[in-house]
Amino acid sequence: MKSNVILIVADTLREDHSSKLDKLLEIGFQKIDNAFSASPWTLPSHVSMFTGLYPYFHGVHEYYGINDFVEGYGKLGIHAMTKFDNLISLLKDEGYKTIGISANAFISPIFGFNFDSYYLIDYPPLYTLENDTLEALNKYGANYKSKLKLLINLIRNKDFKDFKILTRYKLYKNSLTSYFYYKSKILHKGCNLIRRKIQQIKFNDKFFLFINVMEAHEPYSTDVIGKDVYGKYDYNFLRSVFLGSAENSMIAHYRKYYGIYAENSVNCVLNIILDLSKRINMDDALIIVTADHGNHIGEYGRVYHGFYLSDELLRVPLYIRYPKDIQSDLKLKGNNVSLTLIYSVIKSIIYNEVHIINGNFAISESYGPQHSLNTIQAYFNLNNSEIKKRYNHIIRISNNDQYLTYNMDKDEVIESSRSFNPENVQIIKDYFS
Known part of the structure; x- marks a missing residue:
């Protein structure tokens, strides 16, 4: 019998704030040191985990000129998750029921993650959207900006099922519930x-x-939240990209709060594992716990995540608990692993194949700010050519505490740790040629 598979991603959890996850070692997990994300933000990182491909190859990454954030990245995600074999398609083909529970809307059918059963935790306020609700919102939301026109159309089409779903959702997600949240x-x-x-x-x-x-x-x-929940965060991230530093008050905000929420994340993961241990046979399951990326909390004047290829954003926790009867030669060994290996690890367990790690390096990529052109221009008085300068294919190659960051478009080394051999640029050129 093939093993059940569980993948838990603690979104935005830095490796250096995840040490309490070592409690997993007491219940049979293996810890992998020096694990690196393929991208410093959510969508390309997850697509890399699900496909085993770096962003350059699956195509889901930042690009200059995106105007509608959801539509732009939605098309990229759907294309990649349709074109390339991935964890969902692989496991469906092997007769697995695929289940997704995500508090991050990027990991949803809108972006190509088509689980058999899917539950989106929508906040604020807290509400669970299931497949039928998401389908109704996706069906009507883009075409009917006016609530009155939407209501008229639902009644005219006698679409009472969707009418009930959308009414229930709108009643729950209103200004009063957001106020209390x-x-x-x-x-x-x-x-x-x-x-x-x-x-x-x-x-x-x-x-x-x-x-x-x-x-x-x-x-x-709520210290920094106005009408736009993420506005202050987005502005300060982009401020560091285009003006050199976030505001001092925002840096203080991150330093005050990030540790609290990182600990909440760790505790949540530990509780989820405990819950699952009461529902399933853990010895028959492959369980992987990781993060998709970290967060800047003031280092170098930076906050938030994306764009930069720094340890704070790329180093992530990685813990694996193998099925009890798995052969030792199927277990992941060594350091300096990329999260792209998650696909191969799961595949090797499913097909009982030996998984071989090639090389001692992990690669991470950035192509520019992930925000839309409209958002950037709303915050800063920059012309298109000034904005476009920030869009380059940047690659980092990591080996333990050593690294080299290279601008592929300009063919120049941006920075390198002292003892990292610059000749390793050729490794990058060969890999992405």
């Missing part, structure tokens, strides 16, 4: 709803369970 001292981001959903799912069949936990992700406090 932001009155909370700690902004919870769905951990309890994830745990509740785990209790409701029937794990009778062979399954692949994916979970994204958003507790370590912004927002961190």
Whole structure:
């Protein structure tokens, strides 16, 4: 019998804030040191984990000129997850029921993640969107900006099922519930709803369970939240990209709160593992716990995540618990691994194949700011040519504490640790040629 597969991603959890996950070692997990994300932000990082490909090859990454964030990246995600074999398609073909529970909307059908059963934890306020709700929102949301026109159309088409779904959703997600959500001292981001959903799912069949936990992700406090929940965060991230540094007040904000939310994320993951241990046979499951990227909390004047290829964003925790009867030669060994290896690890367990790690390096990529051109121009008085200068194919090659960062478009080394041999640029050129 093939093993069940569980992949848990603690979104935005830095490796240096994840040490309490070592409690997993007490229950049979193996810790992989020096694990690196393929990208410093969510969507390309997840697509790399699911396909085993770097962003250059799967094509889901930042690009100059994107105007509609969801539509632009949605097309890229759907194209990649359709074109390339991935964890969902692979496990579906092997008869697995695929289940996704995500507090991050990037990991949803809109961006190509087509699980058999999918639950999006929507916040603020906290609400679980299931497949039928997402389909209704996707069906009507883009075409009917006016609530009155939407109502008329639903009644005219006698679409009472969607009418009920959308009405229930609109009643829940209103200004009053958002008001009470932001009155909370700690902004919870769905951990309890994830745990509740785990209790409701029937794990009778062979399954692949994916979970994204958003507790370590912004927002961190109502101190900086205005009408636009992420506006202050986006502005300060882009301010560091285009003007050199975030505001001092925002840096202080991150330093005050990030540790609290990182600990919440770790505790959430540990509780999820505990919940699962009561619902499934852990000895029959491959369980992987990691993060998609980290966060800047003031280093070099930077906050948020994306664009930069720094340790703070790329070093992530990685823990693996193998099925009890797995052969030792199927287990991941060594350091300096990329999260792209998650695809290969799962595939090797499913097909009972020996997985070989080639090389001692991990690669990470950035192509520019992930924000839309409209957003950037709304914040800064920059012309298109000035903005476009920030869009280059930047590659970092990491080996333990040594690294080299290279601008592929300009053929120049940006920075390198003292003892890292510059000749390794050729490794990058050969790999991406």
